[in-house]
Amino acid sequence: MKHLTSFLLVxxxxxxxxxxxxxKDWRQAEGRVLIVxxxxxxxxxxxxxxxxxxxxxxxxQAEMAGQYLRKLNFRGRIFASPYRRTLETASLIAKHTGGxxxxxxxxxxxxxxxxxxxxQRTLAELRQExxxxxxxxxxxxxxxxxxxxxLFTLPKRLEKALNGAAFPDPSSDVLLVSHGGxxxxxxxxxxxxxxxxxxKWEKVNWxxxxxxxxxxxxxxxxxxxxxxxxxxxxxxxxSNAKKMTADKRKGPDPASGRSKEKK
Numbered sequence: 001m002k003h004l005t006s007f008l009l010v011x012x013x014x015x016x017x018x019x020x021x022x023x024k025d026w027r028q029a030e031g032r033v034l035i036v037x038x039x040x041x042x043x044x045x046x047x048x049x050x051x052x053x054x055x056x057x058x059x060x061q062a063e064m065a066g067q068y069l070r071k072l073n074f075r076g077r078i079f080a081s082p083y084r085r086t087l088e089t090a091s092l093i094a095k096h097t098g099g100x101x102x103x104x105x106x107x108x109x110x111x112x113x114x115x116x117x118x119x120q121r122t123l124a125e126l127r128q129e130x131x132x133x134x135x136x137x138x139x140x141x142x143x144x145x146x147x148x149x150x151l152f153t154l155p156k157r158l159e160k161a162l163n164g165a166a167f168p169d170p171s172s173d174v175l176l177v178s179h180g181g182x183x184x185x186x187x188x189x190x191x192x193x194x195x196x197x198x199x200k201w202e203k204v205n206w207x208x209x210x211x212x213x214x215x216x217x218x219x220x221x222x223x224x225x226x227x228x229x230x231x232x233x234x235x236x237x238x239s240n241a242k243k244m245t246a247d248k249r250k251g252p253d254p255a256s257g258r259s260k261e262k263k
Contacts, residue, residue, distance in 0.1 A: 026162035049119035061208040066096030068231035076173030079104040090177040100134035106161035110181030111147035152195040154185030
């Protein structure tokens, strides 16, 4: 009887796998793709590794982003750039949403020219600092990309990242924890903007801003929110060293709950 039960469990598992194959083409999925910029980072100048952590303010931003994502009922898979600031942001978010983190080099920083001045760490080294990295995570080494890159070359990287996510089922959600340029690149990809003129975004891409797109098979992705920081109090809204409260503004921006910068 014990052997029969084990055999039946194996058959049941195989049937589930056959009934719900992983979606490897993101355009065939019907869930959500969310992307969040990392929290405020410490200065890069003076760091030999070129890979600073978050500031205390940045950690507060990431905690609040995690709480907000939980309210948005996010329970999907989390992918983060191999940079320290993105993995730290992802770890703080995962505390609130659950799950483990996959390391995704395709969503690393935009490199406009040359090679990034960053000390590349192996997966084993990253695990020592970030224990929430998934057991089945992989990372080819070396992983840093070289420029020149533009906002219109990023969609190729993002396509690879989303297809590599292999959505467990068509209605699953994916969160990408990345950098400022990648949020703009994802908007270009989702809206199928060919270029070469860069779109003029009305909202500012602040630290821990969140963009969300709903996917539906056979239809264009729908943008639910773009560069959203409505969950942060004004004194916590930054773009690295730049603070929102130090800027001059005009007029309210109802879409994000923030005011717009002067042009």
